[in-house]
Amino acid sequence: MKIILTGMMGVGKTVAGKKLAEVMNIPFLDLDEHIEKKACLKISEIFSRFGESHFRQMEREACNEISRMNDVVIATGGQTLLDKKNLSVLASSGIIITLHCSPEKILSRIKNDRGQRPLLASNSKEALYRIYSEREPEYLKLPNKLDVTHLEPENVVEEIMKLINGEESRFEMIVGEKRSSSLICRGIIDNIGPFLKNIYQDKKAFILSDTHVFSLYGKRLTSGLHEADIKEDVFLLPPGERQKNLAVVKKIYAWLQEKNATRSSLFISFGGGVISDIGGFAASTFHRGMKLVNIPTTLLSQVDASIGGKNAVNINEAKNQIGTFYFPEHVVIDPLFLTTLSHKQMQEGLIEALKAGVIADKDLFLLIKNHVPEIMLKDLKLLEQVITRAVKVKTSVVTQDPYEKNTRATLNLGHTFGHALEGSFKYSHLSHGQAVGLGIICASKLGLLLNLTSEYFLPEFKEVLTRMKAPTKIKNMNASRILSLMQFDKKRKEGITSFIVPKKVGETLIIKDVNKKYILESLKEISHG
Structure with a gap:
């Protein structure tokens, strides 16, 4: 998991970031220090020798570099994410958390280190208030806002952990004698083993995923399974709609047969809508039906594709022509998967959620309409509201x-x-x-x-x-x-x-x-x- 802290200079990003990294047991990186090491110069020296525009270019290059890092807490510079290019790059790679603080509190925190802050070189209170008034409206547009004015660093960490973990929501569909439940909970992937162990006695899981999703999250899924003494076999597909065909399904059947899967075996579809479609189809037809759990990793699959029990593959250009109605025992929805989605992936999922609002939930429609920028930047509380309301609509209609x-x-x-x-x-x-x-x-x-x-x-x-x-x-x-x-x-x-x-x-x-x-x-x- 990557946590990206942003906010005005002096809000305490570095101090809180170091403590957060300790709690999460992952590395910490200060973006300004990272730039200084690469340049072999202090930020103030870069400003004085080459000017602010040169520093901003170095900052963009550093953002591109850190976007490829995993499992790290990053403290960004005061202006880093006010640059749209930096924001776009980092919003698709981790959770952005925006720290807010009163200017008076900031002034008291930075009074002894103004020499290290080039934009406050004038050493004036007026300079800080001017910068604050210019930037604060832009910070208010960023996601996952947390007011830290009256918080000590350890309390900031506590609030961030609360934001990351969230609370559970559950929905249930009863179809004939079968119960199909949906669980929405931030961070549930790390507890997936104990969750499944309480439900299934089988000690082996058959996981269908795609290469991209599994490279990002596969280790967390399998580690969680191992904690519950559940072993796994994995079948990986290239990403994309073109995998939805009978030739691919035939390969999945051969894999299941080779690995001695049975009707009582657990089949996990771990990915987006394509994976839940193919996986559901394969699980529903192999031995006339395996136990199925969907773990959707895209917004589209979380609000729509993984829930309703419809599974299908395409024929040529005709979509979803061969399929089944087969309801998963469980759909496990972790909104934290969405933090690594691209703008386009967020967009297509949000359109499906908007569709649910048009069908049966005016408040959901208005929630999306009024908060598009924050949702697209993955504000966790707003995202969870969107997912919960969309799942509620689909569950109600399908029931x-x-x-x-x-x-x-x-x-x-x-x-x-x-x-x-x-x-x-x-x-x-x-x-x-x-x-x-x-x-x-x-x-x-x-x-x-x-x-x-x-x-x-x-x-x-x-x-x-x-x-x-x-x-x-x-x-x-x-x-x-x-x-x-x-x-x-x-x-x-x-x-x-x-x-x-x-x-x-x-x-x-x-x-x-x-x-x-x-x-x-x-x-x-x-x-x-």
Whole structure:
């Protein structure tokens, strides 16, 4: 785990960071000291000899370097994360924690070391207040804020540990005689062994993951299993949608057979939506069903893909054509996995969560709308609220209609258009979340054409996508190809395609037998030229 401390000069990042590293038993790195060692010069000397712009370039290079480090506490400089490039790089590599402090307290802390702070070389109180007034509004935009004005360093560490650990939330679905539970808890991966040991007697787990996820978190998962005397066999796939095919599933079957897996064996899907889809399909069909636990590591899989019991693989450009309904015994959701996601991965997961808000939770929609920047930067409390509310929506809908006979189809909002869009670009141009966002725009336009959707919905939805920097239009779209791919939509019955359209935020409708001209007109809403 990487913890990145930021905040004004003098808030106590270095002192608290050293104590935090001791508690977590991982190394500590002070970014300014790191730069000084590489330059063989003090920061003040770099400023005086080469100027501030040269130092900032060195700082950017250092941020790129430390973004590749794991298991470390880092104290950044006072202005480091106010640089958008630095913020972007580090936000995808660890947990940013922003320390706040009153200017008066800062002044008392730095009164004896102003000579080491080039921007306070004037030795004036006015200089600090000027810098504080300039920077504080920017710090308020950063995630995981903690006021340390009245805290001693050891208390700061306690508050940070509380932030990292969080509290548990549980949801349960009952499908026939089967109970499927979802546990949301920060840091649960480190206690996964005892958690599973209390549930399963089998001493072996079969883990399906991808190479990227396992390189980041595999050791933590297996270490947790070993603590509970659970041994593991691991099957790794390259990341990406192209793995969702029967040829890959056949290889998984061969692996399970070779390793003597049985119906009572534990199968763990450890990764994003692709892994939970393939893993769920393999686990549900090998020996007619193994015990399944999903450990989702992306926002998209945590709020959607890993929960509802739908598992499938693709055929050519047609998505999720062969699949099963098979509910995991447990879904174990650790929001801390999200701290290493890229902007694009956060974006696609947040669009799926936004979809849940459109379907059945206006407060979730507004939560995302009002806090996009902080959520994208992985504010843990906000993220946990988003995940919890989205899981609650999906659990509620699936419990009422587990096998998609009726109302569960509303969870496919944006997917009839979205899946066809993905297929038309051969899964290489759009992420799934981006395709769903564009699909909801098309569904909204369809609703407007049929006088079913509020005129206020589409502009508001587009505004939220824009705040996420998600596309609202797309170039080189082949409308006839998209229309052709819709014939493979799973909701299609007796040759008729169903569409889910939003009536307003928090309410949707299922419509059928839509005239082709309205579908083509709806696609024009996302066409860029």
